[in-house]
Amino acid sequence: MTLPSSEQLPQLGEFGLITRIADRVAVDGNVITGIGDDGAVTALTPGMQLVTSTDMLLEDIHFRRMWHDPYHLGRKSLAVSISDIAAMGAIPRWALLSLALPVGLSLDFVDRFMDGFLTLAGEHRVSLIGGDTCASKSGLVISVTIMGEQYPETIIRRTGAVAGDDIWVTGTLGDAALALQVVEKGGDTPLASRLLDPTPRVSAALVLAESGYATALIDVSDGILADFGHIAEQSHVGGQLFVEELPLSGSLRTEAAIMAVNPRQLALSGGEDYELCFTAHRVNREKIRENMKKCGVEVTRIGIVTPPTGIIALNSDGSRFSCLAAGFNHF
Amino acid sequence: MTLPSSEQLPQLGEFGLITRIADRVAVDGNVITGIGDDGAVTALTPGMQLVTSTDMLLEDIHFRRMWHDPYHLGRKSLAVSISDIAAMGAIPRWALLSLALPVGLSLDFVDRFMDGFLTLAGEHRVSLIGGDTCASKSGLVISVTIMGEQYPETIIRRTGAVAGDDIWVTGTLGDAALALQVVEKGGDTPLASRLLDPTPRVSAALVLAESGYATALIDVSDGILADFGHIAEQSHVGGQLFVEELPLSGSLRTEAAIMAVNPRQLALSGGEDYELCFTAHRVNREKIRENMKKCGVEVTRIGIVTPPTGIIALNSDGSRFSCLAAGFNHF
Known part of the structure; x- marks a missing residue:
């Protein structure tokens, strides 16, 4: 584990962070184009419909960094969205993750958040296919969109x-x-x-x-x-x-x-x-x-x-x- | 136009706001289930692949309410995402919108924001099919996910x-x-x-x-x-x-x-x-x-x-x- 440092994210920059995340992502067979283009391209199973849901989590509204460690925060950010797909009787497939990162947040925090997010993604065979990152002048903002699929009559x-x-x-x-x-x-x-x-x-x-x-x-x-x-x-x-x-x-x-x-x-x-x-x-x-x-x-x-x-x-x-x-x- | 009032949003509540937005949304034929369930259900054109992109816009990072009026902020929030789908050579179809609303923001602001968002959506035949709303303790946060489709060889x-x-x-x-x-x-x-x-x-x-x-x-x-x-x-x-x-x-x-x-x-x-x-x-x-x-x-x-x-x-x-x-x- 690396020591937290508030200097690392500015040095890495937005595209450095995206590459750092993209390098860790396991890409599934039905992901045609993942992170790194203007949009991600995926193929639905023939006959299935698309099921989508999105959730936004804000610091001090939905969680507090004081008691929510980054690893489990990463897991939960995806879990609540996967739960919505489950609640449609659909199979979770692909996720988009947007992060607004407070000034001074350590790269270590982001790494551990991604550990949690990607571990849960792996458990459910969900592929991270894109997202957005930017700075936040206040708290951490997490926005997750999840896409799943299912046969029409099964939803x-x-x-x-x-x-x-x-x-x-x-x-x-x-x-x-x-x-x-x-x-x-x-x-x-x-x-x-x-x-x-x-x-x-x-x-x-x-x-x-x-x-x-x-x-x-x-x-x-x-x-x-x-x-x-x-x-x-x-x-x-x-x-x-x-x-x-x-x-x-x-x-x-x-x-x-x-x-x-x-x-x-x-x-x-x-x-x-x-x-x-x-x-x-x-x-x-x-x-x-x-x-x-x-x-x-x-x-x-x-x-x-x-x-x-x-x-x-x-x-x-x-x-x-x-x-x-x-x-x-x-x- | 109604007069701005900071009292209106708390009275309306989260579900009241969602209903207010959902009532204004024109639902397209390829939207099977729009706003109001755990997930939205849509049908891709047979033979096409799914193209997705997401953008997060934060107050005082990406825009200032001082110079960005709500109507045009609504338009731009969707426009930047539609632009990503265009940049893949794909046809924009469906959008998800998440809003974190600062305490005291007027319902009139939200109404005019939605005017802009839905007007641009109409111009491009994009259907709003879901989203998330919550309170923000700091600035306005807007997260848009856009989904489009295209034949594989045309992307x-x-x-x-x-x-x-x-x-x-x-x-x-x-x-x-x-x-x-x-x-x-x-x-x-x-x-x-x-x-x-x-x-x-x-x-x-x-x-x-x-x-x-x-x-x-x-x-x-x-x-x-x-x-x-x-x-x-x-x-x-x-x-x-x-x-x-x-x-x-x-x-x-x-x-x-x-x-x-x-x-x-x-x-x-x-x-x-x-x-x-x-x-x-x-x-x-x-x-x-x-x-x-x-x-x-x-x-x-x-x-x-x-x-x-x-x-x-x-x-x-x-x-x-x-x-x-x-x-x-x-x-």
Whole structure:
């Protein structure tokens, strides 16, 4: 590892940095022209459609350099975008990365950020094919565009949920929200990796897409209440969420008890878990459990789709659970 | 026009803003799913490959709100990306737009920015299919990703220039660089539109691509010296640029004389003209002139590709022209 130096980036220059990054990129067979021309050229698998998404991450809005190390920041920058492609049931293929680098940022920081970004890219066979770099007079800005592909009939949208469908979620909820509360105060928690290094549920999403069981699909980035809300709005349905069925990790239960916060509130309204929320007809219940088991992903039935009469969170006795917040408004 | 109000954006919220933008977007036939899902879905023309590019524009780095009105900033944000697709000889199709909005920015600013963005998009039949919005604790950040398409054999890269080829450029050079000097000092100039509202040379690029005459192509964003330099590097060639042949506008000559700057220095090293620089075999000289005339674009032969012995700028007597700067280093 090289020592951080604020002198290195200005000496390297914009094109030096681009070459430094390009030299590390593994180029896949379906990349015709990668980094280094006015545009990148790629070939879609015949018969597939293009699925694209973009995310911007700003320092002190989405992350803090104080608690987000560059390697994991690099991973997460790509992970949140890959998660969007997974949430369409599509196969992630190519990424574009733009970085606005604060004056004085060390080249070592950029190198370790790229380590994380390219490692996650490699894990998902995503090729970095282009981007943009410039200086920032304030904080670090990261913009990632991800492109994926899928056969038209296999893509899963937010629009297909039907009253009577089950509502499912993968993994556990609320972990990232609790971790955020801890790391923002300078603390540490075994749940930190859920916040700092989220796992996009690509294989589970693809199994689901290929099975045809999911009627609607979204990734949980704003909290299950807000994200199922997007499905409800776009499918013109409502929903009942069974609060006591929400999957909570052991660590979340333990830490929430210590902090005297209600883990179910975190599970409902806390963002950044990057799990999958989907709906499916009840006849496919067992097949869904089997399929998810095969790809090593826990899956929990957490509610039922209703006619469009709003979304309510219910306790097991049928009384309404009172939610404190629903998602996050950036403005 | 509504009066600016810093209260409107927080009331509207992130999803309100997205809906407000989505409601204005004209959706094209090849957009299967536009704004509003985890990813956008589009269909490429069968047989074509995907061409992508991304640009990030930061306040006080790439533009100042003091002299860049929101409408033209919106146009330019997309124009620079469309120019990259043109520089591949590809057809621009779909765009993603991410905005980080400073606290207190008026909704009116965003509306007028979108007016400009969507007007230019309409002029080029580009569909806005997605993006991201968030708050910024410092300046406005704009990130645009553009996707285009083209048949593989029609795409033009930076790599095909051959010693003996002519070097060509469209339009005039140096205008944007002079305009930058003027507007940065708070002045006005007839050349301001070259800086604030550049015209991506899409139709000229497509005519060139379909003709098959251009051996290499790039858009002039960093100055002809730097940008031909990219062709030279990637084609493993050198070049002689005939300084007295560089196309200068009447306004540039007049204004440069008043300001006592050498317009040829601006033409060589000034960025942001977004003209096309290309190389072509000399047998195609007349056909190129005819083709460009048909699409109403001036074209000038400004040099000759040489073996890889560097790039030199020559006066008409064969003596070397001394360049003061070559392009812009962001760091």
